[in-house]
Amino acid sequence: MAKVFWNGGTILAPVPPVLVSCGTVEAPACLTIGWTGIINTKPPMTYISVRPERHSYSIIRDSGEFVINLTTSSMCKVTDFCGVRSGAKVDKFKRCGFTPVKGQKVDAPLIEECPVSLECLVREIKPLGTHDMFISEIVGVDIDERYISSKGKLNLQQCGLMAYAHGEYFSLGRKLGDFGWSVRKKPKK
Numbered sequence: 503m504a505k506v507f508w509n510g511g512t513i514l515a516p517v518p519p520v521l522v523s524c525g526t527v528e529a530p531a532c533l534t535i536g537w538t539g540i541i542n543t544k545p546p547m548t549y550i551s552v553r554p555e556r557h558s559y560s561i562i563r564d565s566g567e568f569v570i571n572l573t574t575s576s577m578c579k580v581t582d583f584c585g586v587r588s589g590a591k592v593d594k595f596k597r598c599g600f601t602p603v604k605g606q607k608v609d610a611p612l613i614e615e616c617p618v619s620l621e622c623l624v625r626e627i628k629p630l631g632t633h634d635m636f637i638s639e640i641v642g643v644d645i646d647e648r649y650i651s652s653k654g655k656l657n658l659q660q661c662g663l664m665a666y667a668h669g670e671y672f673s674l675g676r677k678l679g680d681f682g683w684s685v686r687k688k689p690k691k
Contacts, residue, residue: 548638554634
């Protein structure tokens, strides 16, 4: 099968459409981000890429903190809304029915309705062109207790998370395996 060549573009997908919250519990703000990921294990590091003209950009830059909130399929409409409306013109927390909750390590609010929230401290801001990358340390993870097993394991597959690819939202499907399963020795009977 032949491949068709396209010029370089932002085609890596799917990505998690996350709600990034910032500000304070008293004055919360949020925006939808599709460009985020893990970049280091120890210390745990992540990034978000944000256009400087976005309302939340200066809040994150000035406070040096934010929270990445994972979204669920049932939150698809409000997640999309927060990506196309400006926080300068509408209170997204109020409009979407989000509950701001104080973080353990940051003043930026968590979104209670999200199953997993990553509390982040900005370590570096890297201008890249259309977006600036906020390279950040994950200083805490807040998980809805419904998704933690009796053995203390996170059951992420039960959260109903969604993905974003090229302008479309998708629900994540069934679990296919876990890290290392392809080479793991079967237990002796």
